[in-house]
Amino acid sequence: MEIAFHGAARTVTGSKHLLKLPGNLNILLDCGMFQGLGRRTYSLNSDFGFDPKDVSVVLLSHAHIDHSGLLPKLVKEGFNGKIYCTAATLELAEILLYDSASIQEHDKTEGHDPLYTSEDVKLTLESFQIIGYDEWIMIEKNVKVMYTPTGHLVGSAAIHLEIGSSEDRTTLSYSADIGRAHHPLLKPASEFPRSEYLIVESTYGDKHHPLPGSAVDLLLQQIERTCIQQKGQLIIAAFSVGRTQELLFILNQLELEKRLPAIPYFVDSPLGARATRVMKKYTDEFNDSLQKILLIDDDPFSFEGLKWVVESEDSKRLVDYSEPCVIIASSGTGDAGRIRHHIHHKIGDAANTVLFSGYCGPESTGGQLLAGQKTIEYGKDIIDVRASVVQLPGMSAHGDCDDICSFLKCQDPSAVRGVFLVHGEYSAQLSLAQKLKNKDFYPVHIPEPHEHFSLKLSKSIKVA
Numbered sequence: 001m002e003i004a005f006h007g008a009a010r011t012v013t014g015s016k017h018l019l020k021l022p023g024n025l026n027i028l029l030d031c032g033m034f035q036g037l038g039r040r041t042y043s044l045n046s047d048f049g050f051d052p053k054d055v056s057v058v059l060l061s062h063a064h065i066d067h068s069g070l071l072p073k074l075v076k077e078g079f080n081g082k083i084y085c086t087a088a089t090l091e092l093a094e095i096l097l098y099d100s101a102s103i104q105e106h107d108k109t110e111g112h113d114p115l116y117t118s119e120d121v122k123l124t125l126e127s128f129q130i131i132g133y134d135e136w137i138m139i140e141k142n143v144k145v146m147y148t149p150t151g152h153l154v155g156s157a158a159i160h161l162e163i164g165s166s167e168d169r170t171t172l173s174y175s176a177d178i179g180r181a182h183h184p185l186l187k188p189a190s191e192f193p194r195s196e197y198l199i200v201e202s203t204y205g206d207k208h209h210p211l212p213g214s215a216v217d218l219l220l221q222q223i224e225r226t227c228i229q230q231k232g233q234l235i236i237a238a239f240s241v242g243r244t245q246e247l248l249f250i251l252n253q254l255e256l257e258k259r260l261p262a263i264p265y266f267v268d269s270p271l272g273a274r275a276t277r278v279m280k281k282y283t284d285e286f287n288d289s290l291q292k293i294l295l296i297d298d299d300p301f302s303f304e305g306l307k308w309v310v311e312s313e314d315s316k317r318l319v320d321y322s323e324p325c326v327i328i329a330s331s332g333t334g335d336a337g338r339i340r341h342h343i344h345h346k347i348g349d350a351a352n353t354v355l356f357s358g359y360c361g362p363e364s365t366g367g368q369l370l371a372g373q374k375t376i377e378y379g380k381d382i383i384d385v386r387a388s389v390v391q392l393p394g395m396s397a398h399g400d401c402d403d404i405c406s407f408l409k410c411q412d413p414s415a416v417r418g419v420f421l422v423h424g425e426y427s428a429q430l431s432l433a434q435k436l437k438n439k440d441f442y443p444v445h446i447p448e449p450h451e452h453f454s455l456k457l458s459k460s461i462k463v464a
């Protein structure tokens with residue numbers, strides 16, 4: 001038995017981990033797209049590092065494109081098994097995958113052929129199979145799977161496997177993306193059964209998030225400074241699924257507290273509109289404080305001044321709008337989608353602010369602007385950066401190092417035979433590895449891209 005890490009290895013995107021079991025049974029944990037890695041991105045996405053025809057089944061943790069985005073390419077290249085995920089993940093993945101295909105079909109600025117088309121997405125969705133939380137199901141002979149919530153996104157799950165016969169068996173858990181103990185909308189991650197092998201995310205393995213609630217005040221400060229004092233526009237880069245709804249929830253909260261400045265708030269995202277409708281359906285994943293708010297406010301994602309921009313013509317017209325306002329658009333790193341034209345048309349004006357609401361890898365547009373890059377390319381134009389460029393701390397949907405450690409609290413380190421850190425920059429992984437070693441987890445591996453490890457099936461202990 002073997003595991004190979006074909007993505008999110010020493011980086012935060014492209015999650016793809018291939019588990020090879022005896023009898024030619026190959027289970028792929030996520031099939032994510034690499035994003036925001038500059039010119040390398042397309043070639044990284046072009047080659048899986050394995051043959052899609054050899055994959056027997058896919059276990060999808062959640063809908064974010066860095067976990068789901070290459071599923072249509074996998075199907076296009078010969079995968080014909082089932083793709084398991086939760087019901088909410090299926091609904092959100094449908095929205096995100098069609099959007100991803102459409103971006104690739106229409107946004108050929110880099111001159112590359114699309115990795116897949118809407119037709120491939122349609123075929124892919126036919127292979128999806130819904131799995132509920134907290135129930136073991138047999139997906140293949142001698143392979144049982146259970147999904148548990150991680151509080152990262154509606155429908156997000158950690159994936160647990162029991163592999164082998166009663167004679168020789170092992171257990172493996174894949175954290176996928178771990179939410180925060182204090183997510184603004186969702187319940188925290190659940191405990192899960194003890195496993196011998198753990199694949200754990202490490203995005204913020206070296207960080208402590210600020211206290212929850214600070215994002216509310218910081219966002220209000222940015223609106224007041226930019227839109228009221230400077231009469232400028234606040235351009236917010238936010239992923240349409242997850243982060244956009246969290247921002248709307250914060251703005252709604254400011255309205256409930258009568259602190260929200262009376263200006264227009266545009267959400268330039270047809271995707272965000274659809275994702276918001278899906279998220280509203282899964283109220284049982286909402287945390288206690290949101291459940292209480294629902295008792296007094298039946299739509300916690302809507303407030304006075306909110307305007308949805310759906311048609312692309314309206315989005316183009318919004319670029320010419322010059323009054324003080326807030327514009328929220330995707331993607332969160334500024335590398336794709338409608339946010340690009342807003343950033344490029346507004347970043348040259350010192351009255352404006354460009355705000356990144358989530359994690360931006362060092363090679364992404366957001367990462368480079370936040371590091372102080374003075375100019376930005378847009379087509380053939382080179383634009384001077386005059387607007388303020390800021391990040392909104394305290395908004396991450398990923399847990400920090402304490403959240404990751406408390407996620408693992410339900411495990412017995414002495415029974416763990418190996419931890420593999422994925423989905424993090426190497427420096428964050430080194431720091432988290434040390435913390436886990438201090439908690440007696442051993443060995444802790446930091447796989448390189450495409451690195452293989454062999455896993456052992458152990459003799460089970462007979463219980464009388």
Ligand SMILES: [Zn+2]
Pocket residue numbers: 062064067152153177
């Ligand atoms: Zn995610």
